[in-house]
Amino acid sequence: MAQVSNAGEENVPLEYKSGIGRLNIFGFWIFLGAEVALFATIFSAYFVLEGGTAGGPLPSDLFDLNNTIAMTLILLTSSFTCGLAIHEMRKGNRKGMLIWLLVTLLFGGGFLYMEVMEFIHLVHEGATIGTNAYWSSFYVLTGTHGLHVTLGIGWMILIIAEVMKRGLTPHTAKKVFVSSLYWHFLDFVWIFVFTSVYLLGMVK
Amino acid sequence: MEQKTEKHSHFPWSHVLGFLLSIALTFLAVWVGLYTNLSIQTIVALVFLLAFIQAAIQLFMFMHISEGEHKLWQIGKMIASGLIAIIIVVGSVWVLTSMH
Amino acid sequence: MFKNRKAWLIVISSLISLVIITVLGVRSDLIVLDPKGPVGEIQKDLIIFSLYFMLAIVVIIFAVFTFVIIKYRNRKNFNDRDYDPNLHGSTKLEIIWTLIPLLIVIALSIPNAKALYDLKEAPKSTAHKEPIVIHATAVDWKWIFSYPEEEIETINYVNVPENHPVLFKITAADSMASFWVPQIGGQVYGMPGMVNELYLQADEVGTYEGRNSNFTGEGMAHQQFDFVALNEEEYSSWVEETKETAPKLTEETYQKLMLPDTAEQTTFSSTHLEFVDHGLNSTYALKVRADHGLIEEPIEDREEGSHENEHSNHGSHAHH
Amino acid sequence: MFDFIKEHLILDDPLILGANISIALTTIGILFVLTYFKKWKWLWTEWITTVDHKRIGIMYILAALLMFFRGGVDALLMRAQLTVPNNDFLSSHHYNEIFTTHGTIMILFMAMPFLLGLMNFAVPLQIGARDVAFPFLNNLSFWSFFSGAILFNISFVFGGSPDAGWTNYAPLAIEGSPGPGINYYLLGLQVSGIGTLLTGINFVVTIIKMRAPGMTLLRMPMFTWTTLITSFIIVFAFPILTVTLALMTFDRLFGTHFFTLTDGGNPMLWSNMFWMWGHPEVYIVVLPAFGIFSEIIATFARKTLFGYKTMIVSLVVISFLSFIVWVHHFFTMGGSAAVNNIFSITTMAIAIPTGIKLFNWLGTLYKSKIEFTTPMLWSLAFIPTFVIGGVTGVMLGMAAADFQYHNSYFLVAHFHYTLIAGVAFACFAGLIYWYPKMVGYKMNERIGKWAFWLFTIGFNVCFLPQFILGFDGMPRRVYTYAPEDGWTGLNVASSVGAAAMGLGFVVFVYNIYYSHRYAIRETEGDVWDGRTLEWATTTSIPPHYNFAKIPHVQNIDTFWDMKQRAKKQTKKGQKEEGNYEPIHMPSNTGTAPVMCAFFFVAGFALVFELWWMAILGAVGILCCMLVRSVRSFEEDKGYYVSVEEITEAEQPFHKEG
Ligand code: HEA
Ligand code: HEA
Numbered sequence A: 001m002a003q004v005s006n007a008g009e010e011n012v013p014l015e016y017k018s019g020i021g022r023l024n025i026f027g028f029w030i031f032l033g034a035e036v037a038l039f040a041t042i043f044s045a046y047f048v049l050e051g052g053t054a055g056g057p058l059p060s061d062l063f064d065l066n067n068t069i070a071m072t073l074i075l076l077t078s079s080f081t082c083g084l085a086i087h088e089m090r091k092g093n094r095k096g097m098l099i100w101l102l103v104t105l106l107f108g109g110g111f112l113y114m115e116v117m118e119f120i121h122l123v124h125e126g127a128t129i130g131t132n133a134y135w136s137s138f139y140v141l142t143g144t145h146g147l148h149v150t151l152g153i154g155w156m157i158l159i160i161a162e163v164m165k166r167g168l169t170p171h172t173a174k175k176v177f178v179s180s181l182y183w184h185f186l187d188f189v190w191i192f193v194f195t196s197v198y199l200l201g202m203v204k
Numbered sequence B: 001m002e003q004k005t006e007k008h009s010h011f012p013w014s015h016v017l018g019f020l021l022s023i024a025l026t027f028l029a030v031w032v033g034l035y036t037n038l039s040i041q042t043i044v045a046l047v048f049l050l051a052f053i054q055a056a057i058q059l060f061m062f063m064h065i066s067e068g069e070h071k072l073w074q075i076g077k078m079i080a081s082g083l084i085a086i087i088i089v090v091g092s093v094w095v096l097t098s099m100h
Numbered sequence C: 001m002f003k004n005r006k007a008w009l010i011v012i013s014s015l016i017s018l019v020i021i022t023v024l025g026v027r028s029d030l031i032v033l034d035p036k037g038p039v040g041e042i043q044k045d046l047i048i049f050s051l052y053f054m055l056a057i058v059v060i061i062f063a064v065f066t067f068v069i070i071k072y073r074n075r076k077n078f079n080d081r082d083y084d085p086n087l088h089g090s091t092k093l094e095i096i097w098t099l100i101p102l103l104i105v106i107a108l109s110i111p112n113a114k115a116l117y118d119l120k121e122a123p124k125s126t127a128h129k130e131p132i133v134i135h136a137t138a139v140d141w142k143w144i145f146s147y148p149e150e151e152i153e154t155i156n157y158v159n160v161p162e163n164h165p166v167l168f169k170i171t172a173a174d175s176m177a178s179f180w181v182p183q184i185g186g187q188v189y190g191m192p193g194m195v196n197e198l199y200l201q202a203d204e205v206g207t208y209e210g211r212n213s214n215f216t217g218e219g220m221a222h223q224q225f226d227f228v229a230l231n232e233e234e235y236s237s238w239v240e241e242t243k244e245t246a247p248k249l250t251e252e253t254y255q256k257l258m259l260p261d262t263a264e265q266t267t268f269s270s271t272h273l274e275f276v277d278h279g280l281n282s283t284y285a286l287k288v289r290a291d292h293g294l295i296e297e298p299i300e301d302r303e304e305g306s307h308e309n310e311h312s313n314h315g316s317h318a319h320h
Numbered sequence D: 001m002f003d004f005i006k007e008h009l010i011l012d013d014p015l016i017l018g019a020n021i022s023i024a025l026t027t028i029g030i031l032f033v034l035t036y037f038k039k040w041k042w043l044w045t046e047w048i049t050t051v052d053h054k055r056i057g058i059m060y061i062l063a064a065l066l067m068f069f070r071g072g073v074d075a076l077l078m079r080a081q082l083t084v085p086n087n088d089f090l091s092s093h094h095y096n097e098i099f100t101t102h103g104t105i106m107i108l109f110m111a112m113p114f115l116l117g118l119m120n121f122a123v124p125l126q127i128g129a130r131d132v133a134f135p136f137l138n139n140l141s142f143w144s145f146f147s148g149a150i151l152f153n154i155s156f157v158f159g160g161s162p163d164a165g166w167t168n169y170a171p172l173a174i175e176g177s178p179g180p181g182i183n184y185y186l187l188g189l190q191v192s193g194i195g196t197l198l199t200g201i202n203f204v205v206t207i208i209k210m211r212a213p214g215m216t217l218l219r220m221p222m223f224t225w226t227t228l229i230t231s232f233i234i235v236f237a238f239p240i241l242t243v244t245l246a247l248m249t250f251d252r253l254f255g256t257h258f259f260t261l262t263d264g265g266n267p268m269l270w271s272n273m274f275w276m277w278g279h280p281e282v283y284i285v286v287l288p289a290f291g292i293f294s295e296i297i298a299t300f301a302r303k304t305l306f307g308y309k310t311m312i313v314s315l316v317v318i319s320f321l322s323f324i325v326w327v328h329h330f331f332t333m334g335g336s337a338a339v340n341n342i343f344s345i346t347t348m349a350i351a352i353p354t355g356i357k358l359f360n361w362l363g364t365l366y367k368s369k370i371e372f373t374t375p376m377l378w379s380l381a382f383i384p385t386f387v388i389g390g391v392t393g394v395m396l397g398m399a400a401a402d403f404q405y406h407n408s409y410f411l412v413a414h415f416h417y418t419l420i421a422g423v424a425f426a427c428f429a430g431l432i433y434w435y436p437k438m439v440g441y442k443m444n445e446r447i448g449k450w451a452f453w454l455f456t457i458g459f460n461v462c463f464l465p466q467f468i469l470g471f472d473g474m475p476r477r478v479y480t481y482a483p484e485d486g487w488t489g490l491n492v493a494s495s496v497g498a499a500a501m502g503l504g505f506v507v508f509v510y511n512i513y514y515s516h517r518y519a520i521r522e523t524e525g526d527v528w529d530g531r532t533l534e535w536a537t538t539t540s541i542p543p544h545y546n547f548a549k550i551p552h553v554q555n556i557d558t559f560w561d562m563k564q565r566a567k568k569q570t571k572k573g574q575k576e577e578g579n580y581e582p583i584h585m586p587s588n589t590g591t592a593p594v595m596c597a598f599f600f601v602a603g604f605a606l607v608f609e610l611w612w613m614a615i616l617g618a619v620g621i622l623c624c625m626l627v628r629s630v631r632s633f634e635e636d637k638g639y640y641v642s643v644e645e646i647t648e649a650e651q652p653f654h655k656e657g
């Protein structure tokens, strides 16, 4: 709002230049707090229902180490490239930023593709969302994450379009920055999905 | 408001470092989980420790959580979120497994 | 209207009559406060113990409250020396009213913790006697009691010997119910696929009201049973007699009981534990209902065989 | 389609048929009046699409009053049924639907929106801001709350209400309740929950980032503090509810196995997750109430709040503890002694910070100069009554004793003593207190006092006997009892009290009408001799931009402080002439209400598993989001209020000043 005055200092990154920008970025952090609680709740369901595998295939039989590591690395890399995009943005390099964002999108798409393929494979093996409590919570946990990735991709496409049209302004920079926060957060969540679902799923 | 971004405008050191660390931690976790003979409790504790470190890397090196005019609120908020998350997960499991 | 005395009189007299109504309402035989067994006794003692603290707190707060609102009400001859608009706190007082509640909480926690652990075990006074085991199963909307040793099953009433510990193994066939005999002891939930243990003991011969106190749908208000304490001889002869005269419980009869409805008090000389243990099998009643067309979707039997599912009890449902 | 409607419209019950007809007639009546007086455009531009926090606040409060009426009628029906034993006024089925909707509506669609309304109205004014941080989201929040509420409420005439209690425990709510009722519960709460979450985020950002210059954290009014802390609890607790509801929705619609009896599901997980949200929820409603009482007590005691800092510390402690006590709602589920013991201790520990607050209120009254206005009466009545609710809560918190109280009327009495004495009293008090700010005149004090005494005495007559019923073993949620149980006398008393409460509520509402007709209009902003910034606006109803000039804050109780200082300097205070600058304000939004209409469509479709309609709703929602983000391409910057307009709006000041 108007009363949040502009901070005029030169070395302030673009996305923090407007009052609205600062509000939105801060608001987004608060929103991420809510997201943490959301995922934590799904995780709690997952852990509680972990033993409910009766009547269906066991996760340790179906998970494939190489596949999950590949997915993890892809998402990690996309988080990295997304960070590079912000780095370029802060240098004022619009083109560099756009390129890195596109790379991020590509990796994101790749991740989604692998996840969908994995789901198809699992369903073929007889592990569907209705098989038992374990698989229900598996699909809801990974699916919620996947849905977030999908939304993130859609959102970034919109923002890229906007930057192409109007260039880098405090307004667009803020949007890019916020969407990058979102993207890193997806990786943040994935670390825990990877650890508790796949890695420990294979250990047990 | 202090922004420390312009300092490393030439090469994104912190990003590269964070990236490499993340990869290393991921493989370390896989190694601990699948290629050691530790007890299951130790494994669980270790891999979650690694996961939390990696999460912190995301927050500080990628997400610039320590920037902005209210960075303390931001950091406090995320710490509180982590605490709530642990309460939710550990609490639920503890409570529900204690039922006969 | 509210400026004059009369209005205040009305208000105060109604408040006083309220107290009188309530006090009159407190009959001496409020069942929770008139327990007939050691378990209820522990709980009553705890309740009374806490009640003293609470009454003290309430009295103190009411007194201070009345004092301040009468003394500091703005009125014609208000003494301005009593008025200190900038009084913003007092560290000493604040420490006091943090510490005293803290002490009270500690004082309440200790007997509570002790009671919690005591209640998990058989009553101490009769520790030398081997507890009788009775399975209590809630089905919409009736209680089924099985005596595995004696091979007796009763519906909507349970006979126990007086002065003898009874270990109830509580479960349910469908909804989550709560097993409660207020005059004998506090409640615990029964849940399909899970067994909760509850020790109870009656010290006096008599019939006590028991019920399901947890909401389970339309017939819940009527899901009651008689908890009958007999003296030892009467109890033994009841066991003997029932074994001889009561009919056997067939699975067919039992399946009728699985349908949601109330039931009459009945007695059998064999138990349902021979064909199902609801503590392990959470879907038995659902299947029966599906067979009767009461549930739209049939409960699938999985290829691997339903029995395997039932016994691969996952962590939290583990049976003791 | 027609068959579908015929199948689900409930026509066989005279009570509901009557309700059907009266709802239909009222709707037609409202539509007619709007059309006749050509008010549609006004309604759309001034209210539906508004982003003005004050108007959104008022809409919340209106909706909440309506829901209070609905929930209250439910309560009276229940009391009518329970007055005598073996009564057949209501069938078991109806009774079950009614207590379920009563509990759900009172907590989620009455208490929550009432408080959110008061927060919306007062907090930006209290911190000297022009609006909340995200005005668009604020409008969206209101409408998603509203469409959730409507969705929940139509269950009663169309398809049947939920009937598994407001706690909606599995397996009853999954295997035991096949109709659409539970779906209504799940989706109604889901849709309105989104709104609440957004409000939480909005207020955290507003309060942290938009305070007037000089208002440090330790100069914030207490209501602002409680709003801030409540918002944090909302941000952490509501996602839990979102997930919990979603998982059961999946169980019911898509065949998953989270809470089912079959295939490894765990019904206790529902109770666990529900209360992980549910317990913080009761503090979400009571903390703002505490804030309201703090403001009112300080104002009419004419004294600064006692122990301001410890009030804040205790708030923070309560908010943290509220997340680690949830198990006290199911001590009887068979957890180990260790679990029950730990949760008993955390539960009872909440008495300590709450006690600090209580004693601080008493401290505020000490050496004060009390004026018994109606808002003050409600606030004073809160103190002793809430203590009864609180200490009985501590008794419930002792797990070993709770085995005897659980599911009994002792519990029912406890939570009405906290919810009504804590929350409902605060709603009444807050509404009367800020009423002159909202509409420009006070509510009539004499009628207000009648309402107050009827309601509070009725309240005690209704619920005090219920503690004793609990000791006598009367379980909750039973639609009837037998004469032999010996519960008749106290139930009669309780019903008489409920009737008095109903009367009190009616008098309260009548007062709104009466005051609208006859009250003297206020001419300036400070009608109660207030202490905080909302009273510092020059006109009695603040202009839509709130403050022509953002005030500078130098102290707690800023406005009081300003007045004291002004008194010292000159009698009149300095006159601040002109020098206004154009004010930037956000523009209205039509997107949010439309989007929420689609929420409603999607929710309704899911209730009846009408997939085509659900997809339609989802597409609609997505389109609205798209429109919104394309709009923000244009950098919708709102508009400026011109200096002339401001000078005009600030007129009364010049007349008076
Ligand atoms: C606004 C709502 C509200 C509030 C504020 C509270 C406050 C408290 N509640 Fe209550 N509660 C509910 C609403 C609320 N509750 C509802 C709706 C339910 C039932 C839901 C359902 O099942 O449908 C419920 C149920 C409920 C239960 C579950 C019982 C059961 O199901 O068997 C318990 C058990 O521990 C409990 C405890 C407490 C405690 C310890 C407090 C404490 O916060 C109270 C603290 C306050 C005081 C203690 C008074 C002031 C303090 C002093 C004067 C200091 C000195 C005092 C002492 C040292 C004791 N509540
Ligand atoms: C903020 C929350 C709130 C509020 C304000 C109230 C207000 C009231 N509540 Fe309730 N109540 C709950 C929250 C609340 N309640 C909850 C959460 C439950 C648990 C539900 C569950 O078990 O799932 C519950 C349950 C509950 C029960 C227990 C039901 C049972 O277990 O079987 C009872 C019984 O007496 C009751 C009574 C009342 C009464 C008499 C009021 C009174 O204050 C109401 C005052 C009356 C009015 C405001 C009506 C005014 C209107 C008129 C006078 C018009 C009359 C016109 C016609 C009849 C056409 N409530």
Ligand SMILES: [Cu+2]
Residues within 6 Å of the ligand: D278, D279, D282, D325, D326, D328, D329
């Ligand atoms: Cu609680």
